[in-house]
Amino acid sequence: MATIQKRADEGVSDELTLVQQAKDGDLEAFSELVRRYDRNIFRIAQHITHNEEDAQDVVQDAFFKAYRNLEQFQGNSKFYTWLVRIAVNEALMKLRKRRNDRTVSIDEDVETDEGSMPREVADWSPNPEQLYGTSELGDILKKTIQGLPPGFRTVFVLRDIEGLSTEETAEMLGLSVPAVKSRLLRARLQLRERLAKYFKFKKDGDGQR
Amino acid sequence: MKCTEFLRELSDYLDGKITEDLQAELDEHLHWCRECHVVVNTTKKTIEIYRDNQIYELPTPLRNRLHEAIMTKCRHSKETKKDI
Ligand SMILES: [Zn+2]
Numbered sequence: 001m002a003t004i005q006k007r008a009d010e011g012v013s014d015e016l017t018l019v020q021q022a023k024d025g026d027l028e029a030f031s032e033l034v035r036r037y038d039r040n041i042f043r044i045a046q047h048i049t050h051n052e053e054d055a056q057d058v059v060q061d062a063f064f065k066a067y068r069n070l071e072q073f074q075g076n077s078k079f080y081t082w083l084v085r086i087a088v089n090e091a092l093m094k095l096r097k098r099r100n101d102r103t104v105s106i107d108e109d110v111e112t113d114e115g116s117m118p119r120e121v122a123d124w125s126p127n128p129e130q131l132y133g134t135s136e137l138g139d140i141l142k143k144t145i146q147g148l149p150p151g152f153r154t155v156f157v158l159r160d161i162e163g164l165s166t167e168e169t170a171e172m173l174g175l176s177v178p179a180v181k182s183r184l185l186r187a188r189l190q191l192r193e194r195l196a197k198y199f200k201f202k203k204d205g206d207g208q209r
Numbered sequence: 210m211k212c213t214e215f216l217r218e219l220s221d222y223l224d225g226k227i228t229e230d231l232q233a234e235l236d237e238h239l240h241w242c243r244e245c246h247v248v249v250n251t252t253k254k255t256i257e258i259y260r261d262n263q264i265y266e267l268p269t270p271l272r273n274r275l276h277e278a279i280m281t282k283c284r285h286s287k288e289t290k291k292d293i
Contacts, residue, residue: 027280038275042275043263043266060279063283118216121244121247123247128258129262181221184220189248191255192251192252192254196251
């Protein structure tokens with residue numbers, strides 16, 4: 001069973017203490033910060049890079065960079081927000097390198113017809129989880145989210161999977177709040193439409209394939 | 210209200226971040242529009258299914274390995290800083 005992740009807004013004051021201790025050279029305090037967020041950073045990195053090796057590198061590089069630049073962290077934002085921002089940048093760099101493509105960016109905006117009605121309005125079976133085994137479902141979810149442009153899936157991951165607010169997501173990605181909202185809506189609708197392919201409610205006469 | 214107008218508010222509607230007046234308008238639209246009704250339910254399910262089925266968990270052995278590597282780097286950097 002998935003463990004409940006620590007939310008970013010948990011224990012903010014004790015977190016600042018840890019950061020201060022780490023700044024003063026206490027490695028144990030920094031180690032505690034790593035333990036607190038390594039799962040989240042790994043997940044975010046995996047979602048952006050789609051590559052486990054890259055995601056491992058991102059976890060290492062992001063925490064090390066955070067450690068080296070701890071002095072620059074002023075405490076105006078949450079440590080987690082600051083950390084994720086570093087990790088997202090690292091992950092995008094990896095992605096660009098893999099694709100040998102400098103155009104991959106969080107600003108990437110693919111379509112503009114955001115008001116248009118989704119094409120696929122078929123309803124889903126009451127409980128899609130029952131249609132597939134856990135690992136098969138995992139594969140479907142991976143394949144589906146990987147098909148989204150990086151800018152869309154990053155917003156979806158931070159907002160809907162990691163549970164951050166629109167404002168926090170905007171701050172982390174250096175986007176405006178309306179830009180985050182528009183990406184989130186399109187990410188949600190595109191995922192829904194793609195998942196419909198698998199979870200469509202089977203009507204009578206829809207033969208098994 | 211048209212379907213396109215409804216969809217523009219879909220995210221805020223799902224997140225429960227709309228005024229009571231708008232909420233009433235959207236509910237009214239949902240009452241007679243089956244298509245938007247389906248879109249609302251399946252989009253809600255999309256979010257839930259991603260939230261409930263974490264697809265990239267960090268396995269404990271790998272987690273420990275990464276933690277060790279990070280701390281080694283930090284320790285090393287701390288020591289070299291001191292030497293300067
Ligand atoms: Zn409608």
